[in-house]
Amino acid sequence: MKITISVIKADIGSVGGHIAPSEKLLQTVKQYVVETGKGLLIDNYVSFTGDDIAILMTHTHGEGNEKVHKLAWDAFVTGTAVAKSQGLYGAGQDLLKDAFSGNVHGMGPAVAEMEFEERPGEPFLFFAADKTDPGAYNFPLYLAFADAMNTPGLMLSPKMAKGFKFVIMDVNHTEGDRVVELQAPEDMYDIATLLRDPERYVVESVWSRAAGTQAVSVATSRLHNIAGKYTGKDDPVMLVRSQMDFPATGEVLQPFAVGHFVAGGMRGSHNMPIMPVKLNTTISYFDGPPIVSCASFSIRNGKLTGPVDAFDHPFWDRVRDHVSDKAMEMRKQGFFGAAMLTMNELEYTGIIEKIASIDKKFALRTVQKAA
Numbered sequence: 001m002k003i004t005i006s007v008i009k010a011d012i013g014s015v016g017g018h019i020a021p022s023e024k025l026l027q028t029v030k031q032y033v034v035e036t037g038k039g040l041l042i043d044n045y046v047s048f049t050g051d052d053i054a055i056l057m058t059h060t061h062g063e064g065n066e067k068v069h070k071l072a073w074d075a076f077v078t079g080t081a082v083a084k085s086q087g088l089y090g091a092g093q094d095l096l097k098d099a100f101s102g103n104v105h106g107m108g109p110a111v112a113e114m115e116f117e118e119r120p121g122e123p124f125l126f127f128a129a130d131k132t133d134p135g136a137y138n139f140p141l142y143l144a145f146a147d148a149m150n151t152p153g154l155m156l157s158p159k160m161a162k163g164f165k166f167v168i169m170d171v172n173h174t175e176g177d178r179v180v181e182l183q184a185p186e187d188m189y190d191i192a193t194l195l196r197d198p199e200r201y202v203v204e205s206v207w208s209r210a211a212g213t214q215a216v217s218v219a220t221s222r223l224h225n226i227a228g229k230y231t232g233k234d235d236p237v238m239l240v241r242s243q244m245d246f247p248a249t250g251e252v253l254q255p256f257a258v259g260h261f262v263a264g265g266m267r268g269s270h271n272m273p274i275m276p277v278k279l280n281t282t283i284s285y286f287d288g289p290p291i292v293s294c295a296s297f298s299i300r301n302g303k304l305t306g307p308v309d310a311f312d313h314p315f316w317d318r319v320r321d322h323v324s325d326k327a328m329e330m331r332k333q334g335f336f337g338a339a340m341l342t343m344n345e346l347e348y349t350g351i352i353e354k355i356a357s358i359d360k361k362f363a364l365r366t367v368q369k370a371a
Protein backbone atom coordinates (compact mmCIF):
# COMPACT_ATOMS: atom_id res chain seq x y z
CA MET A 1 0.00 0.00 0.00
CA LYS A 2 1.35 3.44 -0.97
CA ILE A 3 1.35 5.74 2.03
CA THR A 4 2.39 9.34 2.54
CA ILE A 5 3.74 10.66 5.83
CA SER A 6 3.55 14.45 6.05
CA VAL A 7 4.90 16.37 9.00
CA ILE A 8 4.24 20.09 9.14
CA LYS A 9 5.46 22.13 12.11
CA ALA A 10 5.29 25.72 13.25
CA ASP A 11 5.93 27.95 16.23
CA ILE A 12 2.62 29.71 16.85
CA GLY A 13 3.32 31.00 20.34
CA SER A 14 4.77 29.89 23.63
CA VAL A 15 4.58 30.32 27.39
CA GLY A 16 7.23 32.26 29.28
CA GLY A 17 9.30 33.24 26.22
CA HIS A 18 10.39 30.76 23.53
CA ILE A 19 9.93 27.79 25.88
CA ALA A 20 6.91 25.60 25.08
CA PRO A 21 3.34 25.91 23.76
CA SER A 22 0.55 26.04 26.33
CA GLU A 23 -1.50 22.92 27.05
CA LYS A 24 -4.58 24.66 25.66
CA LEU A 25 -2.75 25.60 22.46
CA LEU A 26 -1.56 22.05 21.91
CA GLN A 27 -5.03 20.64 22.61
CA THR A 28 -6.62 23.13 20.20
CA VAL A 29 -4.30 22.09 17.37
CA LYS A 30 -4.82 18.38 18.18
CA GLN A 31 -8.57 18.68 18.27
CA TYR A 32 -8.65 20.60 14.99
CA VAL A 33 -6.54 17.94 13.24
CA VAL A 34 -8.60 15.04 14.61
CA GLU A 35 -11.97 16.59 13.74
CA THR A 36 -11.17 18.21 10.40
CA GLY A 37 -8.89 15.36 9.33
CA LYS A 38 -11.73 12.81 9.32
CA GLY A 39 -11.94 11.18 5.88
CA LEU A 40 -8.72 12.86 4.75
CA LEU A 41 -6.12 11.38 7.11
CA ILE A 42 -5.57 7.79 8.19
CA ASP A 43 -3.76 8.72 11.41
CA ASN A 44 -2.04 11.65 13.12
CA TYR A 45 0.33 12.51 15.95
CA VAL A 46 0.52 16.05 17.34
CA SER A 47 3.47 16.87 19.62
CA PHE A 48 5.82 19.64 20.65
CA THR A 49 9.58 20.13 20.88
CA GLY A 50 10.53 23.35 22.65
CA ASP A 51 8.17 26.05 21.34
CA ASP A 52 7.31 24.22 18.08
CA ILE A 53 4.18 22.18 17.43
CA ALA A 54 4.47 19.39 14.85
CA ILE A 55 1.52 17.76 13.12
CA LEU A 56 2.42 14.35 11.74
CA MET A 57 -0.20 12.93 9.35
CA THR A 58 -0.51 9.67 7.41
CA HIS A 59 -2.66 9.52 4.28
CA THR A 60 -2.79 8.34 0.66
CA HIS A 61 -2.84 11.69 -1.16
CA GLY A 62 0.88 12.07 -2.00
CA GLU A 63 3.35 14.84 -1.18
CA GLY A 64 2.38 18.51 -1.32
CA ASN A 65 -1.35 17.73 -1.25
CA GLU A 66 -3.37 20.93 -0.98
CA LYS A 67 -6.02 19.54 1.39
CA VAL A 68 -3.46 18.03 3.77
CA HIS A 69 -1.36 21.20 3.83
CA LYS A 70 -4.43 23.38 4.28
CA LEU A 71 -5.56 21.26 7.21
CA ALA A 72 -2.24 21.88 8.99
CA TRP A 73 -2.23 25.59 8.08
CA ASP A 74 -5.78 26.05 9.36
CA ALA A 75 -4.95 24.15 12.55
CA PHE A 76 -2.08 26.59 13.14
CA VAL A 77 -4.28 29.60 12.35
CA THR A 78 -6.91 28.30 14.80
CA GLY A 79 -4.16 27.75 17.39
CA THR A 80 -2.79 31.26 16.86
CA ALA A 81 -6.11 32.74 17.99
CA VAL A 82 -5.78 30.77 21.25
CA ALA A 83 -2.12 31.83 21.61
CA LYS A 84 -3.18 35.48 21.26
CA SER A 85 -6.01 35.07 23.75
CA GLN A 86 -3.53 33.70 26.31
CA GLY A 87 -0.90 36.38 25.65
CA LEU A 88 1.63 33.77 24.54
CA TYR A 89 4.93 35.05 23.20
CA GLY A 90 5.38 35.13 19.42
CA ALA A 91 1.74 34.18 18.68
CA GLY A 92 1.61 33.16 15.01
CA GLN A 93 5.41 33.58 14.77
CA ASP A 94 5.95 31.14 11.88
CA LEU A 95 2.84 31.99 9.86
CA LEU A 96 4.53 34.47 7.55
CA LYS A 97 1.81 34.82 4.90
CA ASP A 98 -1.77 35.98 5.34
CA ALA A 99 -3.60 33.67 2.99
CA PHE A 100 -3.06 29.98 2.20
CA SER A 101 -2.13 29.31 -1.42
CA GLY A 102 -1.80 25.71 -2.58
CA ASN A 103 0.70 24.36 -0.04
CA VAL A 104 2.67 25.62 2.96
CA HIS A 105 6.08 25.73 1.21
CA GLY A 106 7.47 29.26 1.51
CA MET A 107 4.80 30.31 4.02
CA GLY A 108 6.77 29.74 7.24
CA PRO A 109 5.95 26.26 8.56
CA ALA A 110 8.57 23.52 8.08
CA VAL A 111 7.57 20.48 6.00
CA ALA A 112 9.03 16.99 5.59
CA GLU A 113 7.12 14.42 3.53
CA MET A 114 7.67 10.97 2.08
CA GLU A 115 5.51 8.75 -0.10
CA PHE A 116 6.46 5.06 -0.22
CA GLU A 117 5.24 1.53 -0.67
CA GLU A 118 4.86 0.11 2.85
CA ARG A 119 7.16 -2.78 3.71
CA PRO A 120 5.72 -5.69 5.75
CA GLY A 121 7.55 -4.24 8.76
CA GLU A 122 7.82 -0.46 8.41
CA PRO A 123 9.75 1.36 11.16
CA PHE A 124 10.32 5.11 10.90
CA LEU A 125 11.76 7.85 13.06
CA PHE A 126 10.39 11.34 13.42
CA PHE A 127 12.98 13.88 14.53
CA ALA A 128 12.05 17.40 15.65
CA ALA A 129 14.62 20.03 16.63
CA ASP A 130 14.24 23.43 18.27
CA LYS A 131 16.59 26.46 18.36
CA THR A 132 18.56 25.38 15.32
CA ASP A 133 18.31 25.07 11.54
CA PRO A 134 18.12 22.24 8.95
CA GLY A 135 21.91 21.98 8.56
CA ALA A 136 21.88 20.42 12.05
CA TYR A 137 21.03 17.08 10.41
CA ASN A 138 24.02 17.11 8.01
CA PHE A 139 26.37 15.58 10.55
CA PRO A 140 24.19 12.65 11.74
CA LEU A 141 23.03 11.84 8.17
CA TYR A 142 26.58 11.75 6.82
CA LEU A 143 27.65 9.36 9.57
CA ALA A 144 24.54 7.16 9.42
CA PHE A 145 24.36 6.80 5.62
CA ALA A 146 27.95 7.17 4.42
CA ASP A 147 30.44 6.22 7.14
CA ALA A 148 31.20 2.58 7.97
CA MET A 149 32.84 3.74 11.22
CA ASN A 150 29.32 4.61 12.38
CA THR A 151 27.23 2.18 10.35
CA PRO A 152 28.50 -1.39 10.18
CA GLY A 153 25.52 -2.19 7.95
CA LEU A 154 27.46 -0.55 5.09
CA MET A 155 29.88 -3.51 5.36
CA LEU A 156 27.66 -6.25 6.72
CA SER A 157 24.34 -5.87 4.90
CA PRO A 158 24.30 -6.81 1.19
CA LYS A 159 21.19 -4.59 0.85
CA MET A 160 23.19 -1.52 1.91
CA ALA A 161 26.44 -2.32 0.08
CA LYS A 162 25.58 -0.20 -2.98
CA GLY A 163 25.44 2.89 -0.78
CA PHE A 164 23.10 5.86 -0.73
CA LYS A 165 22.25 8.86 -2.87
CA PHE A 166 22.34 12.26 -1.14
CA VAL A 167 20.19 15.08 -2.51
CA ILE A 168 21.72 18.31 -1.20
CA MET A 169 20.12 21.74 -1.44
CA ASP A 170 21.82 25.13 -1.72
CA VAL A 171 19.54 26.95 0.73
CA ASN A 172 21.02 30.37 -0.11
CA HIS A 173 19.36 30.19 -3.50
CA THR A 174 15.93 31.72 -2.95
CA GLU A 175 14.48 31.73 -6.49
CA GLY A 176 13.54 28.05 -6.54
CA ASP A 177 15.15 24.79 -5.36
CA ARG A 178 18.81 24.45 -6.34
CA VAL A 179 19.87 20.83 -5.69
CA VAL A 180 22.67 18.40 -6.48
CA GLU A 181 22.58 14.58 -6.37
CA LEU A 182 25.73 12.88 -5.11
CA GLN A 183 26.40 9.19 -4.61
CA ALA A 184 28.02 7.63 -1.55
CA PRO A 185 30.58 6.08 -1.58
CA GLU A 186 32.07 7.35 -4.89
CA ASP A 187 31.35 11.04 -4.21
CA MET A 188 32.20 10.94 -0.50
CA TYR A 189 34.66 13.81 -0.64
CA ASP A 190 32.26 15.97 -2.65
CA ILE A 191 29.50 15.23 -0.15
CA ALA A 192 31.88 16.14 2.69
CA THR A 193 32.92 19.33 0.90
CA LEU A 194 29.33 20.55 0.81
CA LEU A 195 28.10 19.26 4.17
CA ARG A 196 30.91 20.99 6.08
CA ASP A 197 28.97 24.22 5.45
CA PRO A 198 25.59 23.43 7.05
CA GLU A 199 24.30 27.00 6.79
CA ARG A 200 24.43 26.82 2.99
CA TYR A 201 24.29 23.17 1.93
CA VAL A 202 21.64 21.00 3.55
CA VAL A 203 20.76 17.34 3.02
CA GLU A 204 17.20 17.35 1.68
CA SER A 205 16.75 13.62 1.14
CA VAL A 206 18.65 10.32 1.10
CA TRP A 207 17.81 7.32 -1.10
CA SER A 208 18.81 3.65 -1.15
CA ARG A 209 20.75 2.97 -4.37
CA ALA A 210 19.97 -0.75 -4.26
CA ALA A 211 16.21 -0.37 -3.87
CA GLY A 212 15.73 3.13 -5.32
CA THR A 213 13.57 3.99 -2.32
CA GLN A 214 13.61 7.06 -0.10
CA ALA A 215 15.05 6.79 3.41
CA VAL A 216 15.15 10.41 4.58
CA SER A 217 13.23 13.64 4.13
CA VAL A 218 14.42 16.86 5.84
CA ALA A 219 12.52 20.16 6.08
CA THR A 220 14.87 22.66 4.42
CA SER A 221 13.00 25.98 4.81
CA ARG A 222 15.01 29.05 5.82
CA LEU A 223 12.73 31.51 7.59
CA HIS A 224 15.05 34.45 7.06
CA ASN A 225 14.89 33.87 3.30
CA ILE A 226 11.10 34.12 3.43
CA ALA A 227 10.77 36.96 5.94
CA GLY A 228 13.88 38.96 4.91
CA LYS A 229 14.65 39.43 8.60
CA TYR A 230 15.12 37.35 11.74
CA THR A 231 11.79 35.90 12.84
CA GLY A 232 13.00 32.90 14.83
CA LYS A 233 15.09 29.89 13.94
CA ASP A 234 14.00 27.29 11.39
CA ASP A 235 13.70 24.43 13.89
CA PRO A 236 13.69 21.56 11.37
CA VAL A 237 11.80 18.25 11.33
CA MET A 238 13.06 15.08 9.66
CA LEU A 239 11.60 11.68 8.74
CA VAL A 240 13.90 8.64 8.54
CA ARG A 241 12.84 5.13 7.50
CA SER A 242 15.11 2.54 9.12
CA GLN A 243 16.12 -1.16 8.87
CA MET A 244 16.31 -3.58 5.87
CA ASP A 245 17.62 -1.50 2.92
CA PHE A 246 18.33 1.39 5.27
CA PRO A 247 20.56 1.81 8.36
CA ALA A 248 19.24 0.22 11.56
CA THR A 249 17.56 2.56 14.05
CA GLY A 250 20.60 2.41 16.34
CA GLU A 251 22.89 3.38 13.47
CA VAL A 252 20.74 6.45 12.83
CA LEU A 253 20.66 7.41 16.52
CA GLN A 254 24.34 6.91 17.37
CA PRO A 255 25.70 10.18 15.85
CA PHE A 256 23.47 12.18 18.20
CA ALA A 257 25.62 10.99 21.12
CA VAL A 258 28.32 13.44 19.97
CA GLY A 259 26.29 16.57 20.76
CA HIS A 260 27.76 18.26 17.68
CA PHE A 261 27.84 22.05 17.45
CA VAL A 262 25.02 23.60 15.41
CA ALA A 263 23.79 27.09 14.60
CA GLY A 264 21.11 28.39 16.97
CA GLY A 265 20.54 28.91 20.68
CA MET A 266 19.88 32.42 21.96
CA ARG A 267 18.41 34.70 19.27
CA GLY A 268 19.33 32.05 16.71
CA SER A 269 22.80 33.59 16.63
CA HIS A 270 25.19 31.17 18.33
CA ASN A 271 27.09 27.94 17.93
CA MET A 272 25.85 25.48 20.54
CA PRO A 273 25.94 21.69 20.95
CA ILE A 274 22.67 19.93 20.16
CA MET A 275 21.12 17.86 22.97
CA PRO A 276 19.06 14.71 22.25
CA VAL A 277 16.02 15.04 24.54
CA LYS A 278 12.86 13.19 25.52
CA LEU A 279 9.63 13.86 23.66
CA ASN A 280 7.79 17.03 24.63
CA THR A 281 10.83 18.66 26.21
CA THR A 282 10.82 22.41 26.89
CA ILE A 283 13.62 24.98 26.46
CA SER A 284 15.63 26.60 29.23
CA TYR A 285 19.31 27.67 29.52
CA PHE A 286 20.28 30.44 27.04
CA ASP A 287 17.39 29.48 24.73
CA GLY A 288 19.47 26.40 24.24
CA PRO A 289 21.27 24.24 24.01
CA PRO A 290 19.41 23.42 20.81
CA ILE A 291 17.42 20.22 21.28
CA VAL A 292 16.38 17.28 19.11
CA SER A 293 13.74 14.67 19.93
CA CYS A 294 13.02 11.37 18.19
CA ALA A 295 9.66 9.58 18.14
CA SER A 296 9.95 6.07 16.71
CA PHE A 297 6.92 4.45 15.07
CA SER A 298 5.80 1.40 13.17
CA ILE A 299 3.18 1.84 10.49
CA ARG A 300 0.75 -0.59 8.83
CA ASN A 301 -1.82 0.51 6.25
CA GLY A 302 -1.10 4.06 7.39
CA LYS A 303 -2.00 3.32 11.04
CA LEU A 304 0.65 4.36 13.54
CA THR A 305 1.88 2.23 16.41
CA GLY A 306 3.92 4.27 18.86
CA PRO A 307 5.60 6.52 19.52
CA VAL A 308 8.37 4.94 21.51
CA ASP A 309 10.69 7.70 22.72
CA ALA A 310 14.10 6.92 21.19
CA PHE A 311 16.05 9.27 23.49
CA ASP A 312 14.31 8.16 26.71
CA HIS A 313 16.91 5.67 27.89
CA PRO A 314 19.56 5.88 30.65
CA PHE A 315 22.31 6.02 28.00
CA TRP A 316 21.14 9.44 26.84
CA ASP A 317 21.17 10.90 30.38
CA ARG A 318 24.96 10.71 30.28
CA VAL A 319 24.97 12.27 26.81
CA ARG A 320 22.77 15.12 28.07
CA ASP A 321 25.21 15.79 30.94
CA HIS A 322 28.07 15.87 28.46
CA VAL A 323 26.20 18.26 26.14
CA SER A 324 25.43 20.56 29.10
CA ASP A 325 29.16 20.71 29.86
CA LYS A 326 29.96 21.50 26.22
CA ALA A 327 27.30 24.21 26.13
CA MET A 328 28.59 25.90 29.28
CA GLU A 329 32.16 25.68 28.03
CA MET A 330 31.23 27.48 24.81
CA ARG A 331 29.15 30.08 26.66
CA LYS A 332 32.19 31.05 28.73
CA GLN A 333 33.50 32.96 25.71
CA GLY A 334 30.32 35.01 25.31
CA PHE A 335 30.25 36.79 21.97
CA PHE A 336 33.84 36.10 20.98
CA GLY A 337 34.80 34.22 17.84
CA ALA A 338 33.35 30.74 17.40
CA ALA A 339 30.70 31.26 20.13
CA MET A 340 28.58 33.34 17.72
CA LEU A 341 27.58 32.81 14.10
CA THR A 342 29.35 34.58 11.24
CA MET A 343 28.16 37.98 9.97
CA ASN A 344 26.66 36.23 6.98
CA GLU A 345 24.17 34.49 9.27
CA LEU A 346 23.62 37.49 11.55
CA GLU A 347 22.84 39.84 8.70
CA TYR A 348 19.10 39.35 9.19
CA THR A 349 19.29 40.84 12.70
CA GLY A 350 19.75 44.43 13.93
CA ILE A 351 23.53 44.15 13.93
CA ILE A 352 23.79 45.41 10.35
CA GLU A 353 22.34 48.82 11.25
CA LYS A 354 24.60 48.94 14.29
CA ILE A 355 27.70 48.33 12.22
CA ALA A 356 26.55 50.91 9.65
CA SER A 357 26.18 53.57 12.36
CA ILE A 358 29.58 52.77 13.91
CA ASP A 359 31.12 52.70 10.45
CA LYS A 360 30.37 56.40 9.98
CA LYS A 361 32.59 57.18 12.96
CA PHE A 362 35.65 55.52 11.41
CA ALA A 363 38.27 57.94 10.08
CA LEU A 364 41.40 57.41 8.02
CA ARG A 365 44.45 58.39 10.01
CA THR A 366 46.77 60.72 8.15
CA VAL A 367 50.23 59.34 8.23
CA GLN A 368 52.98 61.90 8.41
CA LYS A 369 55.57 61.39 5.73
CA ALA A 370 59.10 60.85 6.89
CA ALA A 371 61.30 63.85 6.20
Ligand code: 13P
Nearest residue numbers: 017018232266267268287
Ligand atom coordinates in the same frame (compact mmCIF):
# COMPACT_ATOMS: atom_id res chain seq x y z
P1 13P B 1 12.26 40.27 21.55
O1 13P B 1 13.25 41.29 21.06
O2 13P B 1 10.93 40.34 20.91
O3 13P B 1 12.22 40.13 23.03
O4 13P B 1 12.76 38.85 20.97
C1 13P B 1 14.02 38.48 21.16
C2 13P B 1 13.95 37.03 21.23
O5 13P B 1 13.23 36.44 21.98
C3 13P B 1 14.80 36.32 20.34
O6 13P B 1 15.35 35.31 21.09
Ligand code: 13P
Nearest residue numbers: 018232233266267268287
Ligand atom coordinates in the same frame (compact mmCIF):
# COMPACT_ATOMS: atom_id res chain seq x y z
P1 13P C 1 12.37 30.09 18.09
O1 13P C 1 12.80 30.11 16.64
O2 13P C 1 12.37 28.72 18.65
O3 13P C 1 11.11 30.83 18.29
O4 13P C 1 13.50 30.83 18.93
C1 13P C 1 13.67 32.18 18.75
C2 13P C 1 14.83 32.70 19.49
O5 13P C 1 15.46 33.60 19.00
C3 13P C 1 15.20 32.17 20.77
O6 13P C 1 16.21 32.92 21.39
Ligand code: MG
Nearest residue numbers: 011018051090
Ligand atom coordinates in the same frame (compact mmCIF):
# COMPACT_ATOMS: atom_id res chain seq x y z
MG1 MG D 1 9.49 30.97 19.34
Ligand code: MG
Nearest residue numbers: 051052130235
Ligand atom coordinates in the same frame (compact mmCIF):
# COMPACT_ATOMS: atom_id res chain seq x y z
MG1 MG E 1 11.27 27.09 17.99
